[in-house]
Amino acid sequence: MGDTGPCGPCSEIHIDLGKEVGCDRPDCAVGCDCDRFLELWNLVFMQFYRDENGTMTRLPKPSIDTGMGLERVAAVLQGKFNNFDSDLFTPIIEHICALAKKEYGLDKNINASMRVIADHARATTFLVADGVLPSNEGRGYVLRRIMRRAIRFGRTIGLKGLFFGTVCDKVLDNMEEAYPHLSSSRELLNKVTHNEETRFGETLDHGLAMLGEKISLLKREQGDDALIDGEFIFKLYDTFGFPVDIVRDIAIEKHVSFDEAGFEAAMAKQREQSRRSWKGVDVDHLSSGITQLLEKGKSSAFVGYTTKAVDTTVDAIINTEGLLSADCSQGERVQVLCSQTPFYAESGGQVGDIGTISWENGQMQVESTTEPVKGLILHEGLIQEGVLKQGVSVNLSVADAVRDATALNHTATHLLHAAMKEVLGDHVKQAGSLVEEERLRFDFTHFSPVSTGEIVAIENIVNNEIRKNIDVMSAVLDRETAISDGATALFGEKYDDEVRVVSIGAFSKELCGGTHTSATGDIGFLKIVSETGIASGVRRIEAVTGKRAVSWAQNLVSQAGEISDILSGPLGSAGDKIKTLMKRQKELEQEVARLTAKIALSDLDDLLSGGTDVNGIKVIACEVMLDSPKTLREIGDKIRDKMKSGIAVIGGNLNGKAALLSLVSKDLTNTVKAGALISEVAKIVGGKGGGRPDMAQAGGPMADKLSEAIGKVPEIVQGLMGK
Amino acid sequence: MTGNEVRRRFIEYFANKGHSAQDSSSLVPHDDPTLLFTNAGMVQFKRLFMGEEQRDYSRAVTCQRCVRAGGKHNDLENVGYTARHHTFFEMLGNFSFGDYFKKEAIDYAWEFLTKELNLPP
Numbered sequence A: 001m002g003d004t005g006p007c008g009p010c011s012e013i014h015i016d017l018g019k020e021v022g023c024d025r026p027d028c029a030v031g032c033d034c035d036r037f038l039e040l041w042n043l044v045f046m047q048f049y050r051d052e053n054g055t056m057t058r059l060p061k062p063s064i065d066t067g068m069g070l071e072r073v074a075a076v077l078q079g080k081f082n083n084f085d086s087d088l089f090t091p092i093i094e095h096i097c098a099l100a101k102k103e104y105g106l107d108k109n110i111n112a113s114m115r116v117i118a119d120h121a122r123a124t125t126f127l128v129a130d131g132v133l134p135s136n137e138g139r140g141y142v143l144r145r146i147m148r149r150a151i152r153f154g155r156t157i158g159l160k161g162l163f164f165g166t167v168c169d170k171v172l173d174n175m176e177e178a179y180p181h182l183s184s185s186r187e188l189l190n191k192v193t194h195n196e197e198t199r200f201g202e203t204l205d206h207g208l209a210m211l212g213e214k215i216s217l218l219k220r221e222q223g224d225d226a227l228i229d230g231e232f233i234f235k236l237y238d239t240f241g242f243p244v245d246i247v248r249d250i251a252i253e254k255h256v257s258f259d260e261a262g263f264e265a266a267m268a269k270q271r272e273q274s275r276r277s278w279k280g281v282d283v284d285h286l287s288s289g290i291t292q293l294l295e296k297g298k299s300s301a302f303v304g305y306t307t308k309a310v311d312t313t314v315d316a317i318i319n320t321e322g323l324l325s326a327d328c329s330q331g332e333r334v335q336v337l338c339s340q341t342p343f344y345a346e347s348g349g350q351v352g353d354i355g356t357i358s359w360e361n362g363q364m365q366v367e368s369t370t371e372p373v374k375g376l377i378l379h380e381g382l383i384q385e386g387v388l389k390q391g392v393s394v395n396l397s398v399a400d401a402v403r404d405a406t407a408l409n410h411t412a413t414h415l416l417h418a419a420m421k422e423v424l425g426d427h428v429k430q431a432g433s434l435v436e437e438e439r440l441r442f443d444f445t446h447f448s449p450v451s452t453g454e455i456v457a458i459e460n461i462v463n464n465e466i467r468k469n470i471d472v473m474s475a476v477l478d479r480e481t482a483i484s485d486g487a488t489a490l491f492g493e494k495y496d497d498e499v500r501v502v503s504i505g506a507f508s509k510e511l512c513g514g515t516h517t518s519a520t521g522d523i524g525f526l527k528i529v530s531e532t533g534i535a536s537g538v539r540r541i542e543a544v545t546g547k548r549a550v551s552w553a554q555n556l557v558s559q560a561g562e563i564s565d566i567l568s569g570p571l572g573s574a575g576d577k578i579k580t581l582m583k584r585q586k587e588l589e590q591e592v593a594r595l596t597a598k599i600a601l602s603d604l605d606d607l608l609s610g611g612t613d614v615n616g617i618k619v620i621a622c623e624v625m626l627d628s629p630k631t632l633r634e635i636g637d638k639i640r641d642k643m644k645s646g647i648a649v650i651g652g653n654l655n656g657k658a659a660l661l662s663l664v665s666k667d668l669t670n671t672v673k674a675g676a677l678i679s680e681v682a683k684i685v686g687g688k689g690g691g692r693p694d695m696a697q698a699g700g701p702m703a704d705k706l707s708e709a710i711g712k713v714p715e716i717v718q719g720l721m722g723k
Numbered sequence B: 001m002t003g004n005e006v007r008r009r010f011i012e013y014f015a016n017k018g019h020s021a022q023d024s025s026s027l028v029p030h031d032d033p034t035l036l037f038t039n040a041g042m043v044q045f046k047r048l049f050m051g052e053e054q055r056d057y058s059r060a061v062t063c064q065r066c067v068r069a070g071g072k073h074n075d076l077e078n079v080g081y082t083a084r085h086h087t088f089f090e091m092l093g094n095f096s097f098g099d100y101f102k103k104e105a106i107d108y109a110w111e112f113l114t115k116e117l118n119l120p121p
Helices: A070-077 A090-100 A108-129 A138-156 A164-175 A180-225 A230-240 A244-253 A260-275 A288-295 A400-424 A452-467 A479-484 A546-566 A571-602 A604-609 A629-642 A674-684 A703-711 A713-722 B003-016 B041-049 B102-116
Strands: A005-007 A010-016 A037-050 A056-069 A309-318 A327-329 A333-338 A355-359 A362-373 A376-385 A387-389 A393-398 A430-435 A440-445 A472-478 A498-504 A508-511 A526-535 A538-545 A612-614 A617-623 A647-654 A657-664 A688-691 A695-700 B059-067 B088-096
Touching: A005 A056, A005 B041, A010 B102, A037 A070, A037 B102, A056 A070, A056 B041, A056 B102, A070 B003, A070 B088, A090 A108, A090 A164, A108 A138, A108 A164, A108 A180, A108 B059, A108 B088, A138 A164, A138 A180, A138 A244, A164 A180, A180 A230, A180 A244, A230 A244, A230 A260, A288 A309, A288 A362, A288 A376, A309 A387, A362 A387, A393 A400, A400 A430, A400 A440, A400 A452, A400 A498, A400 A508, A400 A526, A400 A538, A400 A546, A452 A526, A472 A479, A479 A498, A479 A508, A526 A546, A538 A546, A546 A571, A571 A604, A571 A629, A604 A617, A604 A629, A612 A713, A617 A703, A617 A713, A629 A647, A629 A657, A629 A695, A647 A674, A647 A703, A657 A674, A657 A703, A674 A688, A674 A695, A674 A703, A674 A713, A695 A703, A703 A713, B003 B059, B003 B088, B003 B102, B041 B059, B041 B088, B088 B102
Parallel strands: A617 A647
Antiparallel strands: A005 A037, A010 A037, A037 A056, A056 B088, A309 A333, A309 A393, A327 A387, A333 A376, A355 A362, A355 A393, A362 A376, A430 A440, A440 A538, A472 A498, A498 A508, A526 A538, A612 A617, A647 A657, A657 A695, A688 A695, B059 B088
């Protein structure tokens, strides 16, 4: 139970496991720390409700809540003192023993490792089946820690490579009878454990080796007082992604101390460093113009949340060569910096604004806006008219329609993100995003394709929120407050101390610097237009909004109209009609096939009566009409039945490729082998083949050479007989 | 007696005493922001206990899958070194929603342990 909720006095049922397992202290009694009196069953008599402030109110009806751990009862009934020795764990531990080729019950450390793996495999199996996936936050993070801890304990008993998945599989085998829902997750479980073990394995082995060396060194130098310093733990964690939990476990095992304070200090230092401004930026790829601007401490203020046009002055111009320039004229491509700007620079998936910069007797088209270094917003484009000089007054004006359409897509992306978490589950995380004028694209973590039903559910939720016409609010808060308020932060993104939180009622709250529309109703309508997989565990959704969603729907309707015109019937019945047509088509194809075969077979007698005589052997070679490989074999079978003595090669065009079959009657297989014959013939059509001495088949890509190949059969037979 | 049998007998015993046998709920609690994972049998009945929801039964029995790791009951560090700590475990529970109270609850528990499981009183 949580800190709030129903509660009341309780009555615990303990069992006395006997003096021998107790601590032998004279005051040993129920409630003692030792193992003698085991709490078996807790009966709670619920009478109150406790709220966030700890205030208790009487419940409408007194109730009963009881809980008894199955593992405990099972162990007690089976006369075991350790839960892990009950039959709920035995098959799992036996499986681990077999994998590790080690015995359970002999060594304290081995026992602990096996118990950890068994326990964690149970947790992993059930969590994955309930939709939790390893990730870097929330439930997923707890699962990841559990899995990694198990994998690490595997190493202590010599389990290298992928082992944890098989343990989870064993858990599933043992539990699926009691929990039938597990069965459908087997594949997902295999995939998830495989991914995690593969990803983590290398990091782990490398980190364990480093840690092992470090501990041996420390023990030599410091003896029993050995302390793993915080800096080193931090380096393992920061550089190699080695989990701190595991360092703690190993510190316990190896009897060394863990420098918590030093580790915390190193973490704090790191946070401070990553906060420092542009010095961390890779300056090598920046043009010298930009570097000079940085050195001069130039920056521009973004005012585009509230306005789309502003009068300001030109602070600097960077020319095509990437150098600072005092003036540039018509036809030159430049980057312009102004002290303030309403232009949004590309970031957070949202494209940079476009628009115009105009001044007395001149104009420049802004084709893109970028921010190569924080605070330095550059307008890039072509001077269409006049000369642009540093220091002149200019009017910066964002292209309204583009910005507005982009804003709709950005707000819609937030709605979509929240709706997807609701429909698909909490494991959905933004993995990438593109917000532009025409559409939005959203990449997210999810293990299976999103079904049509799920897409409809997501669209319905989003469009409901749109119709509610909720105000989109933004506020600047300090980062910790924002995140503890429940704002969605994107994993892997670096945020400043002050962050902007965009919230859409209670439905969505995200850290975001983008430009949004003022109320969800502006979006009008959202339609998901595609759903695809782009990498293992990552899916992509594309959607359109506003005017574009409407034209998308109109377009669809006109296409549908075309279909119903062609079928001359209402669209509602189009599906049935098409099914009927396809069924009919299939029937016709089968009919054609049947007739083709019939024609080919009825020609057989003619065929058999013809043929060439090669050294006294009858050689039949001909082309036939084919509809399937089966027909070719059928014809072959008939020829074999009817041809008492002789050699036959038949060939046909099957879907643009040559198909060949050769037959040699039993009395002649010592003279010519069907396999050798077909190989020779197949060479002409660019293919290969083989088979038994009396029958062989081949195919080749060059169907146009089929006649030639068939024509050469007597010659080839003659050649083979000579050998 | 095997673990599977204990689980089955527990459900059967209480079902025979007029309890509705309910499936274990998901480890991910639905609409309960106070909880990371389902950590007890009563989680799925919270609203019933509070009188916010009515169902067509007033007694229930479950075998609930639970995870205690992270949050209030953080058992992760202990697991493996003690006889009783688990991240995952199954909780057998019987529930009364304004139906029977202390006396029956204790009688049932006692009878199940001593008669059904034959533990020495």
